[in-house]
Amino acid sequence: MQPTISWRSFRMAAWLGWLIESNWTDPFLFAVYSIVKPISGAAILVVMYSIISGGNFDNAMFPYIYLGNAFYIYVGAVMTGVSWAVVDDREHYKTLKYMYIAPIHIPLYLLGRGVARFVTGSIAVFITLAAGILFLNVKINFAEVDWLLFFVTLILGVVMLALLGLLLAGVTLTVARHEGFIGEATAGALYIFSGAIFPLDVLPEWLRPIGYFMPTTYWLELLRRSLIGNVAEIFPTLAGFSNLEILGVLFGLSVLFGAVSIWVFRYCDAIARERGLIDRTTNY
Amino acid sequence: MEAVSRKYSHKNTGWRLFLATIFARAYPRIVGQQREISWLVFDLIMPMLGVTAYVFVYRALNAPEEYVGFVVMGGAMTAFWMNILWSMSSQLYWEKEQGNLALYIMAPNSMMAILLGMALGGMLATALRALVVTLFGIFIFGVTYTVSSYLQLFLVFMLAMIALYGMGMMMASAFLLFGREAWHMANLAQEPVFLASGFYFPIKSLPFWVAAGASIIPLTLGMDAMRQLVFPSGFQFGFLDVNIEIGILLVLSISFVTIAKFLLAYIEKIAVREGRVTESRR
Numbered sequence: 001m002q003p004t005i006s007w008r009s010f011r012m013a014a015w016l017g018w019l020i021e022s023n024w025t026d027p028f029l030f031a032v033y034s035i036v037k038p039i040s041g042a043a044i045l046v047v048m049y050s051i052i053s054g055g056n057f058d059n060a061m062f063p064y065i066y067l068g069n070a071f072y073i074y075v076g077a078v079m080t081g082v083s084w085a086v087v088d089d090r091e092h093y094k095t096l097k098y099m100y101i102a103p104i105h106i107p108l109y110l111l112g113r114g115v116a117r118f119v120t121g122s123i124a125v126f127i128t129l130a131a132g133i134l135f136l137n138v139k140i141n142f143a144e145v146d147w148l149l150f151f152v153t154l155i156l157g158v159v160m161l162a163l164l165g166l167l168l169a170g171v172t173l174t175v176a177r178h179e180g181f182i183g184e185a186t187a188g189a190l191y192i193f194s195g196a197i198f199p200l201d202v203l204p205e206w207l208r209p210i211g212y213f214m215p216t217t218y219w220l221e222l223l224r225r226s227l228i229g230n231v232a233e234i235f236p237t238l239a240g241f242s243n244l245e246i247l248g249v250l251f252g253l254s255v256l257f258g259a260v261s262i263w264v265f266r267y268c269d270a271i272a273r274e275r276g277l278i279d280r281t282t283n284y
Numbered sequence: 285m286e287a288v289s290r291k292y293s294h295k296n297t298g299w300r301l302f303l304a305t306i307f308a309r310a311y312p313r314i315v316g317q318q319r320e321i322s323w324l325v326f327d328l329i330m331p332m333l334g335v336t337a338y339v340f341v342y343r344a345l346n347a348p349e350e351y352v353g354f355v356v357m358g359g360a361m362t363a364f365w366m367n368i369l370w371s372m373s374s375q376l377y378w379e380k381e382q383g384n385l386a387l388y389i390m391a392p393n394s395m396m397a398i399l400l401g402m403a404l405g406g407m408l409a410t411a412l413r414a415l416v417v418t419l420f421g422i423f424i425f426g427v428t429y430t431v432s433s434y435l436q437l438f439l440v441f442m443l444a445m446i447a448l449y450g451m452g453m454m455m456a457s458a459f460l461l462f463g464r465e466a467w468h469m470a471n472l473a474q475e476p477v478f479l480a481s482g483f484y485f486p487i488k489s490l491p492f493w494v495a496a497g498a499s500i501i502p503l504t505l506g507m508d509a510m511r512q513l514v515f516p517s518g519f520q521f522g523f524l525d526v527n528i529e530i531g532i533l534l535v536l537s538i539s540f541v542t543i544a545k546f547l548l549a550y551i552e553k554i555a556v557r558e559g560r561v562t563e564s565r566r
Contacts, residue, residue, distance in 0.1 A: 033468060036476055037474075038475075048484060051347075052342065052346070175326075189330040189334065192340065196337070197341050198344035202344045281382065282320075
């Protein structure tokens with residue numbers, strides 16, 4: 001495979017994805033759309049928290065929940081961005097078959113399609129964080145933020161999520177289009193095992209190992225530690241590990257999940273080609 | 285003449301055609317789900333785990349056990365909202381993109397019957413999802429239900445469903461006029477509605493006028509009334525009296541179904557007259 005083909009596949013897919021995501025309306029409505037959805041998602045948790053705590057936002061639990069939820073937006077956005085491209089191209093625009101015969105690299109094309117969701121997801125994360133800092137007393141001291149750790153973790157996590165999206169894209173190739181979104185459904189399931197909005201210690205003991213096996217658990221922990229280290233370290237789940245150790249675990253699990261994702265995609269891709277599923281439409 | 289007098293040449297009209305249309309549109313959806321059961325994983329099990337996360341948030345906050353019940357009920361009811369959003373409202377737009385909408389409008393059947401068929405066809409997955417979440421709540425989280433009035437509970441549920449599916453039909457018409465925006469509008473109607481309608485907390489916790497405004501969505505009052513009727517302490521968290529909520533749901537049911545009928549007739553009219561609604565614009 002020539003590097004130029006790889007880069008071209010990724011670049012053009014990213015641009016195409018961005019146009020599909022953003023040009024359905026005028027910029028104002030797009031901005032409103034980008035703000036309302038994430039803020040509402042965060043507000044559900046804020047209301048739940050405030051009902052029970054009586055509006056005490058100074059408790060360490062609040063920034064734990066809020067930041068975990070804010071960064072978790074990436075999980076749904078990136079995984080869905082990559083996997084939904086299969087349904088969109090195959091069943092909506094009916095162009096997936098042409099993509100397959102074009103001189104492009106399909107996995108990189110699908111990963112490129114996820115870039116648009118990463119961009120809109122980043123806007124959502126930024127807005128959610130800004131709302132938390134401005135209106136909900138989420139205390140982030142920017143002078144004390146470990147920016148190196150933050151960006152290394154963020155980039156590593158996004159790559160890991162994109163590869164998980166590729167795994168789901170492979171699965172999507174082999175299944176029919178039902179009402180749901182595989183990426184969002186999987187993100188919903190991971191929500192429980194990643195310590196996103198509650199510490200893993202709240203889970204029954206027999207379920208916790210699943211959480212310890214998920215790279216998203218370490219990813220979210222490191223993001224919290226890089227932003228509000230003194231608060232995040234209060235929770236006992238990963239208190240015995242240093243930042244570097246957690247980063248090592250995150251890297252190892254990302255490589256493992258990445259390798260599995262690529263293998264699953266290749267396997268499903270071969271099945272889809274063999275069974276003629278590349279141009280199948282399922283309109284129940 | 286001989287051909288039209290044969291067994292299969294008769295034409296259904298009136299209510300027979302209405303029922304036949306409902307069945308015809310529900311059939312592929314039901315059969316399709318049987319032919320490939322991957323939806324069980326992605327539409328049933330995984331969203332259930334998402335609901336479970338909210339239960340653990342309440343557990344982490346040491347909330348009273350009633351709240352676990354509220355989340356489970358809200359989680360079960362999301363299935364119905366998702367059904368009208370993705371399998372009814374935006375489905376008509378998807379049908380347009382696939383080229384089926386023009387056939388629906390050309391055929392001598394009612395569009396309402398088509399939408400009801402979609403709803404009925406999707407009801408298998410929807411009802412199963414709601415049931416599984418409810419049973420999950422009972423057996424895993426120990427949620428207990430103590431029904432204070434079965435009659436009121438039945439009335440509330442049925443009226444909420446009629447109003448909700450009436451709303452779904454209205455939205456389907458509106459979504460057709462949106463074009464490509466339909467998909468995004470459906471996407472946008474998830475979290476904000478989960479928030480405003482109190483899917484995971486009592487609606488009474490929101491400011492009065494916010495809760496009153498959100499009552500336009502039938503599930504808001506439907507869930508509030510059901511929570512009051514099935515949880516012993518539910519009345520403490522009720523937004524309005526159950527009888528008042530039943531009255532409002534009745535008004536919503538009649539209004540939404542009537543408006544939906546007019547809107548669908550309007551869509552059909554402009555589709556025939558202008559030929560634009562059925563045109564796929566990508």
